[in-house]
Amino acid sequence: MITLLLRIVGDTQRRPLLRYLLSTTVYAVSEGVAFGLLVPLLTALLGGDTRTAGWWLLPLAGTVVVGWIAHYDMGIRALLLSSAWRRSLYERLGAHVVRLPLGWFDGARTGQLERLLGQGVNTATRSVHLAQTLIGAVLTPATIFVFLVCYDWRIALSVLVTVPVVLAVFAVARRLTDRSEAEHDAAAAEAGARLVEFAGAQPVLRANGRSAEVSGGGHGQLDDALAAQHKAARREVTGALPGLQLGQLAIQSAFTAVLVIGVLLATHHEVSPARAVALLVLGVHFLQPFAVVAGAVQALRSCRAAVERIDAVLSTPPLPEPAEPRTLKGGAGRTGGLSVEIDDVRFGYGDGPGAAGPVLDGLTLRIPAGGTTALVGASGAGKTTVTKLIARFFDVDGGAVRIGGVDVRELTTDELMDTVSMVFQDVRLTDGTVEDNIRLGRPDATDAQVREAARRARADLVAESLPDGWASRVGEGGGLLSGGERQRVAIARTLLKDTPIVLLDEATSALDAENERDVHEALAELGAGRTLLVIAHRLTTVAGADRIAVLADGRIAEQGTHEELLAAGGRYAALWAEHERARGWRLTNR
Numbered sequence: 001m002i003t004l005l006l007r008i009v010g011d012t013q014r015r016p017l018l019r020y021l022l023s024t025t026v027y028a029v030s031e032g033v034a035f036g037l038l039v040p041l042l043t044a045l046l047g048g049d050t051r052t053a054g055w056w057l058l059p060l061a062g063t064v065v066v067g068w069i070a071h072y073d074m075g076i077r078a079l080l081l082s083s084a085w086r087r088s089l090y091e092r093l094g095a096h097v098v099r100l101p102l103g104w105f106d107g108a109r110t111g112q113l114e115r116l117l118g119q120g121v122n123t124a125t126r127s128v129h130l131a132q133t134l135i136g137a138v139l140t141p142a143t144i145f146v147f148l149v150c151y152d153w154r155i156a157l158s159v160l161v162t163v164p165v166v167l168a169v170f171a172v173a174r175r176l177t178d179r180s181e182a183e184h185d186a187a188a189a190e191a192g193a194r195l196v197e198f199a200g201a202q203p204v205l206r207a208n209g210r211s212a213e214v215s216g217g218g219h220g221q222l223d224d225a226l227a228a229q230h231k232a233a234r235r236e237v238t239g240a241l242p243g244l245q246l247g248q249l250a251i252q253s254a255f256t257a258v259l260v261i262g263v264l265l266a267t268h269h270e271v272s273p274a275r276a277v278a279l280l281v282l283g284v285h286f287l288q289p290f291a292v293v294a295g296a297v298q299a300l301r302s303c304r305a306a307v308e309r310i311d312a313v314l315s316t317p318p319l320p321e322p323a324e325p326r327t328l329k330g331g332a333g334r335t336g337g338l339s340v341e342i343d344d345v346r347f348g349y350g351d352g353p354g355a356a357g358p359v360l361d362g363l364t365l366r367i368p369a370g371g372t373t374a375l376v377g378a379s380g381a382g383k384t385t386v387t388k389l390i391a392r393f394f395d396v397d398g399g400a401v402r403i404g405g406v407d408v409r410e411l412t413t414d415e416l417m418d419t420v421s422m423v424f425q426d427v428r429l430t431d432g433t434v435e436d437n438i439r440l441g442r443p444d445a446t447d448a449q450v451r452e453a454a455r456r457a458r459a460d461l462v463a464e465s466l467p468d469g470w471a472s473r474v475g476e477g478g479g480l481l482s483g484g485e486r487q488r489v490a491i492a493r494t495l496l497k498d499t500p501i502v503l504l505d506e507a508t509s510a511l512d513a514e515n516e517r518d519v520h521e522a523l524a525e526l527g528a529g530r531t532l533l534v535i536a537h538r539l540t541t542v543a544g545a546d547r548i549a550v551l552a553d554g555r556i557a558e559q560g561t562h563e564e565l566l567a568a569g570g571r572y573a574a575l576w577a578e579h580e581r582a583r584g585w586r587l588t589n590r
């Protein structure tokens, strides 16, 4: 655990950790020594020898002072260490995450990362304070035991015998508690997920006249999950109780055993009653920390789990950067665009057991510089995957993706990001103003350049329609704007960034006529003087493209212009006929 911790917080923390462990050790041992010194002192006091007791006070006072200094030092170091670890973990995670392939950030991972940066880091740094408890729980009894052996081997032996028994009982008790805790955790997670789903489904439920009440509303899965959670919570209480009782019983039995031995020794005149009492006090202090260890085990496990989760993120290999990067001629703002070549590419998501087969298998597509190329195909055919490979969200399993004749793996991430822009169908904005969101494309742009990009993308109309105009915030994720408005802001951002290649995943949701016209005008601006690859979900967009490629079975099934493909009578012609039929159906059914 310590090695793992040092790996995630960084080697620079090794020294501060060792110093902290040293003061913790000094404190734990001094506590044991202080208890040990109590025996001769108590024996003398109870025997009426106050003079000897007074002498014993001196080393005891010295030990207490050493302990107090160590305790103070330990407290300060614990605070400094935990805050340094927290800072180091944020820095390391932040620095590592920005080097991970963009494909790593899917929905589930982003959620996990959010939890890790909040809860996970805090839990991991709590291990600093836990170390005090655990070191104290081992070293203090160990020191006391050394004193016990020196004072009376029989009492020492009797407390030693109780240790494995107490530990075994604690292990059984922990297993009982763990099972019911795990059941409850799983049930609580399920109920939480169902509640979130229920909240998200409110518009649909209410539109269909379903009750908005959580319980008794006949929301099958949610009702079941809540009932299961209640049941698991009850079982956790009843399941944990025997474990807790068992632990307490073990400690009390051990105390009793030591007490009996002490009394027996005193009654058989083996030791004086005063010494027997003093030794029993020592025996009690020897056993006390076991209850503390039992309580700390669960916290230790949470820490370990958090540390392992952080380690898993930090161990994820970053996107390899080229040792000798190549550059593309020109740089940002190149007019005429750049060509994209997808050469015999094979790619699948994941290679573990149960992973699906390749999504792309032998895909070859040459997109010349400039003009608009539309990619069409059935849902799940791999259109978005093609754009993600061009932007190097992932590396291909076979073949190559080249931009302007250079393999994307030979370009630095900065060069690639200066060359390719992406406008996704699910555009997410940051909770700033329209202007802030457009400026993300080029932070050093002048106000005039930002307004010009907004005007060309028809995003100025978006800002002007908001209550506070350009100063209005767009809400988390851009939630205060419609899908079409968000897309126009994203297009303005891309125009400002001015890259030679633009990858556009067209919005699937229907836009109203006005928004659709504005988006199309914005797209026309985007396509001018650039290479535009559009994933077209509506065939009306496709018909105007300079070339169309049809993706099926992991490769390009056919390509050409709209007219050429219609004349060929293949997949595209079939898709178009279907599209026309649907249009006719809508018209006659109005």
Ligand SMILES: Nc1ncnc2c1ncn2[C@@H]1O[C@H](COP(=O)(O)OP(=O)(O)OP(=O)(O)O)[C@@H](O)[C@H]1O
Binding pocket: 106, 349, 359, 377, 378, 379, 380, 381, 382, 383, 384, 385, 386
């Ligand atoms: N991150 C991912 N992890 C695992 N599988 C994925 C991932 N992203 C996509 N897939 C799978 O890869 C296949 C191709 O998905 P892709 O999104 O590229 O298709 P698409 O043609 O763009 O579909 P659509 O038109 O519905 O958006 C699908 O089977 C999808 O389930």
